[in-house]
Amino acid sequence: MSRNPLLEPHELPPFAEIRAEHVVPAIEELLEENRTAIERLVAQAAEQAPTWESLAAPLEALNDRLSRTWSPVSHLNGTMNSPELREAYQACLGKLSDYSTWLGQHEGLFQAWQALKDGPAWVELDEGQRRTVDNALRDFRLAGVDLPPAQKRRYGEIQSRLSELANTFSNQLLDATQAWYRDLPDTRRLGGLPDSALATLAANAEAKGQEGYRITLDFPSFFPVMTYADDRALREEVYTAFVTRASDQSPRAGQFDNAPLMEEILALRRELAELLGFTTYADYSLATKMADSPEQVITFLEDLAARAIPQAREEYAELATFARDTLGMDALAPWDVGYASEKLREARYAISEEQLRPYFPAPRVVDGLFQVVERLYGVRFEEDREAPRYHSDVRYFRIMEDDAPIAGFYLDLYAREGKRGGAWMDECRVRRRDGDTLQLPVAYLTCNFTRPVGDTPALLTHDEVTTLFHEFGHGLHHMLTRQTVADISGINGVAWDAVELPSQFMENFCWEREGLDLIASHVETGEPLPDTLFEKLQAAKNFQSAMGMVRQLEFSLFDFRLHQELAAPTAAQIQALLDEVRDAISVVPRANFNRFQNGFGHIFAGGYAAGYYSYKWAEVLSADAWSAFEEAGIFDPETGRRFRTEILERGGSRDAAELFRAFRGREPSVEPLLRHSGIRAA
16 A cells, blocks of 8 residues: 555644545554564563663653554544445454553553552653553553453453443434434424524435425434424424334344343443453442442432422423423323423523524534633633644644643534534644654544534524533643643542533533633624523523432433343343333333434443433532632632643542542532522522
8 A cells, every 4th residue: 555644744634635444554553563672671671670761762652653543443433434434443443452451451451550650760650640640550450460361351342342332323323313303394394493403404405305394313303302493293203212222122123132232232331341340330439530439429319319309390380280280291201391392591690592592503512612711721722724634624733822832622513414412632753752742632522513504603592602611621621731641641540420520610601701801702693692682591590400409310320220220131121121211200201212322422322331420420529610710710820820730731640539539628528519500499
């Protein structure tokens, strides 16, 4: 093969040159080179007491080169998915998993790290380097370095298979989402939908060479139908297609069914945990988290549920009464809840997401986001239009401080075919020092907002604005780090149940007058958000907040109990557990055909297995951190400086609980979360 762009040094990925056929050869070559280099380092450490420079630094360089090669491949697989790239990506998963297992179970390498800790060089290491060594030794044990040979082999087989299963789960969910659509020739069945939604559905149809309107299961299409469509039968049809994706109940039953994958994933996770000496996968999951025990997690979730459920029941009773008396619905069905809730919100607060949209044109929101960060942390943003990009929608920015770049990021805002749903931040490059060179961090920031139509900029809902701020909070955690060791730089080494703190923290600026004055201006007039609308937005902030909280607690309890209680469950047992959790805490009606779990990518294809509770756990931290800004002023420079230095810059260099105490001066309290959420039990 001719030159391979993935193997060439680059500051930013050469997206325009990367082809699917480059992927497997590049990964195979790097893995072979890494194995050879690691054996050489191990032999060297056996002869002479290792130091940071002789062991840790060269290992980090090997890991970083592999990461910088795989990162753009993984990102393109999620944002520019194609059959060829999918095949190449899938072909590498087993190779990477085998390598990771080989690395984690390498007794010679483990002994070299242990010798570094026990040897004379230990006293010369700084706090972050010591943390890295301790984490490495912990991870060796979690990778089965102490296991007998046969069990080591089994561990490797499990990890490789789990990697394949997670990727297949994600692919089938994407395929199932994109396989369903409903074409309508005109707007007769689309009464109630706002113009912005109709424009999206018309653009969907036009993109496929069709007349009229196309409803898909992508969020910018699905959400307005469920929220605004007056046609109840249409809402039922779209709802049914959405909640049965990738299941035996879907219109394409059996074609993309994720149930067998879920059964195998859960059985393998339990086997993996038991191999390593843990009772359950939940116990194994907590080995790298803030929470001390499964009992602590369950108690935390059940305590929040006990506080929220009474109010959630009241909120649902109000909704049912409104739906009966005002909308003529004798009984609410699951596909009515979003529609009736929006009608109640409009009636009670005279505000809707559609009224707010004109005040949130995407370019203004992005500019306002930058201004918020500039005021908080004293940095500024510069767009680089010459940077390599993978799609015309994508923009690249640098973060500047004292006229020098300190980080960069790709911003990819809009939904499109071949792009995984949802919103996320991922690493393109991590901050680390390599000799005299400082590698700056680069992030991918990805959303799935409604695309601009014609010359009109995309108009975001307030919910989409908070999503952007949330993901940018993750990005700031990655980009504002001051750590120079990759394994504790940015979000690396941060306990999973604390990693949502900076992201949830940023959402608060979307609700404050001072923040909204920077974010919101009318798309046509440039006028700021009027006081009347701001007051309605504030009043409606905690509309059905208890219902929202118990929904998140339902997901969290289902996930945690699934990994704690069931060893090798069948699809029927998974469903039975979900039904049991819903019976205990859910307040809204449910459909027997709902197969939510078959699309629960967070726990079956992401990093949240036995960890979905992290969202609520970190929300306690973020609400309490925000209360410090409420006390001092939301743009108070000293509080912003302390949040940056004590939380964002520290990465994984210290325990998350220590960092929080250093910022807040005390242990976290649940009261600010309850207060901010409008839970009266506070």
